[in-house]
Amino acid sequence: MNTISFTQLPGRPSCKVYHKPGQEKLTLKNVFDEAQNILIVGHQNPDGDAVGSTQALYRYLKISGKNASVIYPNGCARNLLWMDTDHKVRNFANHPEEVKRMVEECDLLCVLDFNRLGRTEALAPVLRSKQVRRIMIDHHLEPAWDDFDLGFSDTTVSSTCELLYHVFQAELDPARIDVHTAECLYAGISTDTGSFSYSCAHKELFSAIADLISKGLDTVKVHQRIFDNFSxxxxxxxxxxxxxxxxxxxxxxxxxxxxxxxxxxxxxxxxxxxxxxxxxxxxxxxxxxxxxxxxxxxxxxxxxxxxxxxxxxxxxxxxxxxxxxxxxxxxxxxxxxxxxxxxxxxxxxxxxxxxxxxxxxxxxxx
Ligand SMILES: [Mn+2]
Known part of the structure; x- marks a missing residue:
């Protein structure tokens, strides 16, 4: 039996970093530097953390001068649409041909807030058929490591958005987190913790939020957009x-x-x-x-x-x-x-x- 070995995200021992055997030298920064056309994928029925994390990474890559896009297997809730400021998100249920073409044209797949391709249901065979590097950043249990070339998994965090914040700090350039990226990260954290009622009793989370506030985040505005916005x-x-x-x-x-x-x-x-x-x-x-x-x-x-x-x-x-x-x-x-x-x-x-x-x-x- 092959044993999988992991390293740790610098400064966060609870975050396992997986490299496909033979690809131990891959870093997130290098992978992004080498890619021209990055496709970011959310899971079926994308929730606040799925939309928040995919939109935060999209924004970061855009600010970094990269060509990036976001796709979901199906549509997200109306109260999350404000995060897609460029109106570029496509979902497979409504735009199957366009999404297939986007997968065909990408040279890097990033999956956030899920950890096995099967979680994208009808989209999974399309993703599997494309021979391209795949990155995973997620907080759920039991990742399907084989689906990925590079994976970041921390099951102790509140949300993928919290983990992505730590990944920005340790692997990328946190100075590129702007107000909108901060809002998206906060949206995922507040929804995945039921407005700070569970999975949130650790000081690292509140330090992260304090830092996001210093970047201009208005927590009240984000809360109203998400929780006071139902039909x-x-x-x-x-x-x-x-x-x-x-x-x-x-x-x-x-x-x-x-x-x-x-x-x-x-x-x-x-x-x-x-x-x-x-x-x-x-x-x-x-x-x-x-x-x-x-x-x-x-x-x-x-x-x-x-x-x-x-x-x-x-x-x-x-x-x-x-x-x-x-x-x-x-x-x-x-x-x-x-x-x-x-x-x-x-x-x-x-x-x-x-x-x-x-x-x-x-x-x-x-
Ligand atoms: Mn989540």
Whole structure:
């Protein structure tokens, strides 16, 4: 068996740096210097961290005089579009031929906020077919190292945007971070931490934000653009979830919500409208595991969030073809919504019995 060896990002021992065997001399700076046409890729259903990190790197490369573009497998939420100031982002679902041509013409692929090409779903075969250097910068568990020539992986950071900030410091030229780059980095950090409510209790994150503020970042402005920018129908959709679709299982410290495709249509669902809704489950006293199910395009997508020792990465992997982080993960099923919900309730006792020791449940904060 081949063992993979890693180096560390200077100054950050928690960030593993991977080099494909034989390519140990590659540095991020050299790779960018040698590339003419850089394509930056986000994951399926790009969230605030995906859009923030890809747009921040795009901006940095543009300021560095590089020709760069950003693509996503499908569209992002309306409240994230302000980050694409050049209106150059293309998504594969709406512009398949144009995106194929962009992949064909690039000489470097950079993937951010995911760590295996499969996360781009329908776009993955297009990316795989292009023989070109691939770079990965990400904070999720278990990267598919073989997919990349050079990889930066730190699972202790709040977000890919936080990691990208550290990569700028250690490997690139932080003086080129301008106000807009700072805004994009902050957008990813604030969304991936649920507005600084989880994964954010480390001083390095706040030092980074202090530095971004010194570059002109207005945190209030970014917060309003992202969190106070929903459509009326999205707010009513949230009301439907909380009022009519909330199930609480106190014996398992669990709450879940679900939406069928009929309900999504009723509330004029737009991409990104269900982002963050899962977290409301955790706002109930005593609830440590929250799940959210949406039925769309013949699939049920799931978001899992937890607190403390409840490992939803294990849960998502074991029962719902998914994964992610210990306290935030996702899953997918092609079964009908009713069957998925029934399975969820059925596997809870088993999951608790096998994976949750009573002492791992965090104490109530009363
Ligand atoms: Mn992220």
């Amino acid at each position: 009326e129908s999205r707010t009513r959709l949230l009301g439907c979830c909380l009022g009519e679709r909330l199930m609480v299982k106190p014996e398992f410290h669990t709450a879940y919500m679900y939406l069928s495709d009929a309900e999504l249509r009723k509330y004029n669902y737009q991409s990104g409208d269900t982002e963050g809704i899962v977290n409301y489950g955790l706002s109930i006293a005593g609830i440590r595991f929250a799940a959210f199910f949406t039925q769309r395009e013949g699939r049920v997508r799931m978001s899992f969030r937890s607190q403390g020792g409840i490992d939803v990465n294990i849960f998502a992997k074991e029962y719902f073809n998914g994964g992610g982080h210990k306290n935030a993960a996702g899953g997918m099923s092609t079964e009908p919504l009713e069957a998925v919900l029934a399975k969820f309730e059925a596997v809870l006792p088993q999951f608790y019995k096998e994976h949750i020791e009573p002492h791992l449940l965090p104490e109530d904060f009363e």
